[in-house]
Amino acid sequence: MNIFPSRLSPTILAVATLFAAGQAAAIAPFTIRDIRIEGLQRVEPGTVFASIPLRVGETYDDDKASAAIRALYALGVFKDVRIEVVDDVVVVAVEERPTVAGVEFSGVREFDKEVLMKSLREVGLAEGRPYDKALIDRATQELKRQYINRSLYGAEIQTTVTPIERNRVNLTFTVTEGSPARIKEIRIVGNQAFSESTLRGLFELDTGNWLSWYTKSDRYSRTKLNGDLETLKSYYLSRGYIDFRIDSTQVAISPDKQEVSIIINITEGEPYIVSEVDLAGNYLNREDEFKQLITVKAGQPYNANDVAETTKAFTDRFGDFGFAFARVEARPEIDRARRVVRLVFAADPSRRVYVRRININGNDRTRDEVIRREFRQYEAAWYDGRKIRLSRDRVDRLGYFTEVNIETADVPGAPDQVDLNLTVAEKPTSSLQVGAGFSSAERLSLNFSFKQENAFGTGQYLAVELNTSKFNRVLVLSSVDPYFTADGISRSFDIYHRSSKPYNDYGGNYELITEGGSLRFGVPFTENDTVFFGGGIERTRIKTGTNIPAEYLAYAEQFGYTSNTVPLTVGWARDDRDSALAPNRGRYQRFNTEWGVGGDARFIKLNYQFQQFVPLSRQYTLAFNSEFGWGKGLNGRPFPVFKNFYSGGLGSVRGFEQSTLGPRSITGTYAGGPKKITLNGELVAPFPGAGNDKTLRLFAFTDVGTVWGESEKVDLSQMRASAGVGISWISPVGPLRLAWATPVRKFAGDKIQKLQFQIGTSF
16 A cells, blocks of 8 residues: 555645655556545535546546645645555545634623624634634734724733534633723824814814713724824815825834824925816816816815815716716916916816616615615616716615615726616614603603514515603504505505693693594605695594693583594605704705594694704704794684694703693693794704714704794794703614703793703704
8 A cells, every 4th residue: 555645734735745746756657446535524525526636537646646635725624635545546535624613702891792703704714614723813813903993902812722522613712801092192293383282173083081981082093093194184285285294103002001192293384375277178068067066266275175076076077977987187286486276177088888787785685676766877878977876865865774885887898888886784674662761841651662664675664653651642553655656656554542631730631532544645756855645534532631721621512522533634845954863964844734624623734844954064063943833723613722733842942841832721731722933043063072973962052932822813022932052862762852941032921941851852
């Protein structure tokens, strides 16, 4: 029996190959009669046969044997390989590497287990894969890198390998995290035009403040530092300092790995003024259109942000005409003697293309058709940048994804075609909530809700809501099909039971109980405009009790304690805000008409809301809100008291107790009225110490408004007003707003409540 070659290990594969070559002289070439594989446990024999260059009936030689050994080691699943020759039979003897059966972490507090598992999978370590000592070393380095990114430089990691049955191992990473390194100082050297404190104020990183436990802004991160350096550079370039540069960045870590010092050396240069702005190149004979997109102004300091904005606007405009690969270059011609710059925008539209295919990735749950029906750019149509941007925004507004990105890819061999690759990252769209809530007006309330915003990946909304608050109890079953028809007409229906007690000072057990159902359709007329219409059946019962308002008794005695009505609704909405939770720009309008056409209650009720968001900068937003309501009884009947508007508190005029403005009954109850005006203004700013985090913001506001009774004239002098400050936080349980307000116009008998908060309220 001849052995060729002797036992090898992966670390001496090259030596083994040479040894194999040396043994070649001992074995003369022969015709292979059979090939046998020995030692396999989990690897399929077909994998081995497919990898080696040896076949029955072919000639065996030393070169093929060496190539076979190299090929099997290259698979990465064997730790030992031998080739033996017995009577013209080639025997391939292998020893498999152990397989990773499980990976566990001990002592980990900074990360979720799944985050670390994902990082290990990226370096090739995962359950079911072969165990390799070199792979463990890479995995340990990757874990340390993850901790360094969190400023935990002193983290220590030990790996325990535990063999188990069937040639498997369990891996345990024991982590001693230690304390995070804090930024001790940040220094900027070389600044003259701006103070060091002003420049440091641009950074997300800082030396710590009372909110650092939340923002972690005092933890060093290379990624954050690079972002801050870009912000610093942009700050200078937007103020005319074309020659600004960052000479060096020095990051020093203390010996105990607990403190970090950052020193940034800069050269400012001199500020430059724009002397002239010209166009060069091919602008499709539309120079006048492109000139209107220029935001750079002659005579003003050079502003790199304006230059970038103009360049992007030009590129987007070329894209609107199908030129997906247009190149626009801003060429500054600098006159350093006069400190002026002539700016030339040179354009090359390149070639016009059309979209061959739209590829969607990342939607493991959501069906393709739910995404594709939001697209306004179609396959086999000319590339249109405006429609592509609109398509991306429409997909993002679905609310099913945390990220939505579109990239353009060339089609090999077809210079006039491109593919659009849409990549989404899905988020959970189902929620089951059982808990309690508390607000300054409602006190304690129990609630249960099940919501599925994307039921079975179809894009339909299903919900069951139950709320047991002190003043408002709700049971609602809802369903919304946003594409009831292929043209995008939506259908929604609700079945509800609502019980409410108006606010008063003297208690009472009377109630308004409303039960019914409604069906509504929404017809999109434009990309931002939708008209709604529908109808329903509703029964409202006035349940008598102590301190019931005289208005309720008067209505009940004349028309009965139970009123049935058939309300028809017609509404319109337009929404072009950039975000529904934390908008920075855009406008929202909503108009709704409710018309009681049948039953005991005959009325008409109108409501209009207007919101405008004006960006003052990337961090500051000016927001306006106005709401107008009007109602009137029909056929000689008064306006139903159970349809009244209310004002006061969060959502209307802050600083006054909830729903306490307007007409007051002789029993002391605030029963609302059919006429309402509310005006709000807010200046939204980043919370001190929170950097650019939009989930936590501070706002200053002023509110004006009230309601009037049916027999009262709208007298603007009767409107209440307040001013104050508040905190807005998009918390895990919903948007939370806390406001402290002081009335600046009030009247005798008004109920004041300076501190108010609630979850889920806007304005």
